[in-house]
Amino acid sequence: xxEQIATPTxxxxxxxxxMSPQExxxxxxxxxxxxxxxxPYGITISQLKQTLPFEKRVMEKHLEIMKFTNEIYxxxxxxxxxxxxxxxxxHEATSESVKFGNNEYQVYILKNRLGDFAVIQQKDFxxxxxxxxxxxxxxxxxxxxxxxxxxKAKQDMERRGV
Amino acid sequence: xxxxxxxxxxxxxxxxLFVNPQHRLDAKSLAHTTSKSLSNIDGLVIDIMDYGExxxxxxxxxxxxxxTSQADLRDKVRFIDPSLHKLLNGSSEEKSQMLATKLFxxxxxxxxxxxxxxxxxxxxxxxxxxNEIYPYLTVKPLIDFEVRHDASAIISPCVNISSxxxxxxxxxxxxxxxVDSRILLESTDLKKYLETRDLINSLAINYKLIQPQNxxxxxxxxxxxNPDQVAFKFLGIxxxxxxxxPEVFAFLRNFAVYSMEMQERKEPIPIHLLNVDELGxxxxxxxVCNISCPLATSPYYSYPSxxxxxVDTSPTYYHPIxxxxxxxxxxxxxxCECIECRFYNQRMSNVGSKNLALFRRNxxxxxxxxxxxxxxxxxxxxxxELRDKFARSMRTQLAAYLPENPLFTIY
Numbered sequence: 001x002x003e004q005i006a007t008p009t010x011x012x013x014x015x016x017x018x019m020s021p022q023e024x025x026x027x028x029x030x031x032x033x034x035x036x037x038x039x040p041y042g043i044t045i046s047q048l049k050q051t052l053p054f055e056k057r058v059m060e061k062h063l064e065i066m067k068f069t070n071e072i073y074x075x076x077x078x079x080x081x082x083x084x085x086x087x088x089x090x091h092e093a094t095s096e097s098v099k100f101g102n103n104e105y106q107v108y109i110l111k112n113r114l115g116d117f118a119v120i121q122q123k124d125f126x127x128x129x130x131x132x133x134x135x136x137x138x139x140x141x142x143x144x145x146x147x148x149x150x151x152k153a154k155q156d157m158e159r160r161g162v
Numbered sequence: 163x164x165x166x167x168x169x170x171x172x173x174x175x176x177x178x179l180f181v182n183p184q185h186r187l188d189a190k191s192l193a194h195t196t197s198k199s200l201s202n203i204d205g206l207v208i209d210i211m212d213y214g215e216x217x218x219x220x221x222x223x224x225x226x227x228x229x230t231s232q233a234d235l236r237d238k239v240r241f242i243d244p245s246l247h248k249l250l251n252g253s254s255e256e257k258s259q260m261l262a263t264k265l266f267x268x269x270x271x272x273x274x275x276x277x278x279x280x281x282x283x284x285x286x287x288x289x290x291x292x293n294e295i296y297p298y299l300t301v302k303p304l305i306d307f308e309v310r311h312d313a314s315a316i317i318s319p320c321v322n323i324s325s326x327x328x329x330x331x332x333x334x335x336x337x338x339x340x341v342d343s344r345i346l347l348e349s350t351d352l353k354k355y356l357e358t359r360d361l362i363n364s365l366a367i368n369y370k371l372i373q374p375q376n377x378x379x380x381x382x383x384x385x386x387x388n389p390d391q392v393a394f395k396f397l398g399i400x401x402x403x404x405x406x407x408p409e410v411f412a413f414l415r416n417f418a419v420y421s422m423e424m425q426e427r428k429e430p431i432p433i434h435l436l437n438v439d440e441l442g443x444x445x446x447x448x449x450v451c452n453i454s455c456p457l458a459t460s461p462y463y464s465y466p467s468x469x470x471x472x473v474d475t476s477p478t479y480y481h482p483i484x485x486x487x488x489x490x491x492x493x494x495x496x497x498c499e500c501i502e503c504r505f506y507n508q509r510m511s512n513v514g515s516k517n518l519a520l521f522r523r524n525x526x527x528x529x530x531x532x533x534x535x536x537x538x539x540x541x542x543x544x545x546x547e548l549r550d551k552f553a554r555s556m557r558t559q560l561a562a563y564l565p566e567n568p569l570f571t572i573y
């Protein structure tokens with residue numbers, strides 16, 4: 001697992017050093033995301049540590065966040081955890097999205113080595129159309145059941161006058 | 163005519179002319195003339211150091227009282243040019259104005275003040291710039307300024323390329339700044355502007371460096387961060403230099419072809435030629451789609467020489483037929499039919515010294531608006547129209563800069 005991985009161009013040290021902590025967080029997340037996208041077969045945290053100029057702890061935190069929002073997933077190979085991007089296997093289920101307040105929701109179909117899934121992504125469109133802040137993933141075969149459950153939940157709420 | 167649509171939805175139509183207001187009076191004049199008629203001037207290029215002075219009068223700091231129309235300055239394309247060459251190689255007044263923007267590190271302020279010392283030998287200045295200013299020069303504050311003031315596109319801040327001796331160092335810093343601009347736009351909170359703002363690389367290059375052996379390096383620099391548009395400002399150029407001017411236009415034509423090949427485009431990347439006068443019109447037949455001109459003033463800095471005690475800075479009047487700018491006091495009957503000249507019954511004596519500053523600016527804007535309208539509406543091919551116009555003027559030398567068989571004339 002020591003082979004070279006593809007990386008995006010990095011910001012100069014001068015510019016990076018002048019950034020606020022919040023901007024640095026945003027930059028690290030984007031750089032990680034781009035690095036993962038450039039390596040569609042997955043990369044380990046050791047490879048990332050060797051290649052990217054960021055702390056391992058910080059990168060692990062961002063990887064966990066991206067896993068939570070279903071932008072990436074992980075599989076265990078022996079003693080290594082391989083982080084794999086979902087971007088290539090994810091396609092819009094419908095070209096339309098719905099907007100409530102500052103949030104935009106859209107359904108995607110995801111196919112990766114773990115199976116076929118439906119993904120509902122929540123994006124904050126104030127931060128740009130790419131900023132995913134939440135996500136729900138379920139096996140494709142369970143999607144109808146999930147929608148039926150939502151309908152039933154709605155009926156129960158109406159019955160209780162909520 | 164071709165209409166370019168920016169990512170934010172604003173448009174400009176080639177051949178296009180943007181105005182570069184540098185003074186409060188320029189802004190007042192623009193506000194005055196735009197409210198009447200200035201439909202052929204599609205945009206403004208404002209240097210970052212002048213923004214504070216002109217913004218109020220251009221109406222940028224206030225919301226419109228009535229519904230905006232195309233005649234509103236707020237709706238015209240607005241570029242804010244970081245113009246770093248004015249900080250690094252400008253006059254002491256320009257350096258002070260740049261520092262007054264407070265967009266630069268404290269170390270830069272100290273080093274720029276050191277540069278202003280008249281006892282400092284000229285050969286030491288580039289070393290101070292490279293060793294003491296470059297390490298502190300960042301792009302983020304300048305881009306933030308542009309975004310904060312609602313610029314129609316983001317112009318990547320970039321150091322000027324002006325020295326043969328330090329060409330490599332300048333090129334390296336410029337590349338780094340341009341690449342950093344792109345990464346910031348893709349990877350930080352600026353990302354929300356990626357789809358709504360064009361990225362423009364604006365390069366200030368000394369005309370002496372426009373040599374075929376430098377083409378490759380300069381071309382690569384100009385598109386190193388995959389910009390949407392490119393702007394060039396050629397420092398030190400003289401219209402009368404019949405060797406250098408054709409070289410500059412050859413450079414632009416070659417760059418247009420290069421951009422098509424490297425970016426796999428079907429047409430050249432939009433090229434802006436900044437800080438020119440009527441010389442820029444010849445650019446329209448040399449792959450330039452838009453020029454920017456300072457308002458009723460020469461874009462070329464007059465260096466005081468030993469032969470002349472002082473540079474004559476008395477007001478000038480743009481002659482619409484001769485296309486030159488004689489001194490205002492040398493004219494009596496105004497050879498122009500614009501709104502402003504008619505208001506004063508086409509007599510300079512009716513203008514009065516109090517109104518002269520605003521009058522000559524208003525007149526210049528109306529005439530430029532008319533010239534662009536003439537180019538756009540002409541039934542003849544643009545190079546032929548330009549050749550005719552130059553031939554009738556006192557600047558026939560400009561016709562020599564129009565190619566015999568132009569590849570990039572806008573039909």
